[in-house]
Amino acid sequence: MEAFGKHLSRLIDQVYFFFGVLVKVSLLTLEIVLRIPTLAIHLDRQETFSFNKETQLFPIAGLVAAELNRQGKTEESEKPDEIPNGASEDFKPLKAPTERHHPYVVELIAKEAGVDPSNIIDFEMILYDTQKACVGGLNEELIFSARLDNLEMSYCSTMGLINSLKSPTALDKETSIRLISLFDHEEIGSRTAQGADSNMLPAIIRRLSVLPADSQGLTLDDLTDTVTAYEQTVASSFLISADMAHSVNPNYAAKYESDHRPEMNKGTVIKINANARYATNSPGIVLLQEVARRKGVPLQLFIVRNDSSCGSTIGPMLSAALGARTLDLGNAQLSMHSIRETGGVYDVEYAIRLFESFFEHFSELEGRIFVD
C-alpha cells in the first residue's frame, strides 16, 4: 500500500516537461478516482486540524487486493551488458511513465486522451474537488463552490469585457486597448514564466503599444514616436487587480476592523493597505466610484486590522513592474481557500457591471482624474 501511495504522490508533487512539449490531460470526465481520507477524530482528538504533508496526504485510489488480482503491466528491467557509446533507437533517458507512475493511472489518462498508454511520453496531473457548485441560503442568495478565489473575478472580468463590446459601435470612439489578463500560479507566488511576477504582461503591452493603428501613410516621425510608445501607454493606463475579498464572518466578527466589515451581496470591495499589500490609492478610488456610479454598482471598502496579518494580490507586483496606476478589488466571500467557499449571488452581477462600465468609460474618464 505504501509503494502504491508513493507512486500517486509523485503524480501530484512533480511537474514534468519534455522538450517543450507537454501532454495535458484533464480528468474532468472521469469518475472520481482519488480521495485523501482524514483520520477519524475518534483516533486523534487534536484541537487543531494539522497533518504531515509528506506522510499523511496520500490519496487512495483503490485497494491492494484489486490491484493484485489484475493483470497489470509489470516493470521491464533492462540491464545493458556494457555502457553504450552512442544513443541507440530504443535508448530512454528516463523510465517510461508506466514505470514511474502506477500503470492504472497512466491507463486512465491514455483512455481519456484516446491513445495507447505507450504513446504518453509525459503528463501533468492536478487533483481537485469534483463536487459541483450550487446556489443556497434561505433566499438562494449564496454560492457554495470550490475555488471562488479566484475563478469568480476571472469570470466577472471576462463577462464585463464581452458585455462592453455588445454594441456594434462600441469601439468607434475608443482610444484605449481593452485588455484582461488571467494569470496562473497566484497561489504559489506568481514567480513563474506565465505568472504575474514575470515579464509576460509588460512584454505583451509593449508589443501592442508599438503596433500602428493604421500602417498606411506612416512618416518617419510616426516611427520615432513608437520609441516611447510603451512608456506613454503605461502612463495613461489603469490596472484593476481583481481577486476575491473577505466578507465579515459572523462567527469571528472581532477579527475584522470595526469600520470595515464588508458583507456578501453588498457590492464589490475595494481593498486598501497602508503597507501596499494592496495597490489601491485615492485617485483609483475616485475613478472607480464614478465607473460604479454610472451602472448603479454599490462598493465597499476593506482595511485589515493593524494587529492582523494581511493577504496580498498580484496588484502590487504588477503595479511596480509597469508603473501604472492600480487598484485592488474583489467580491466578498467566506472561507477563502477552504475546499468549499461561500460567496454572494448578486455580487457576480455587480462585478460584471462594474467591469463593463470600466471598459466603456475609462478612456473618457482617464484624463479627468488629476492629482496635485
Ligand SMILES: [Zn+2]
Ligand atoms: Zn487566494
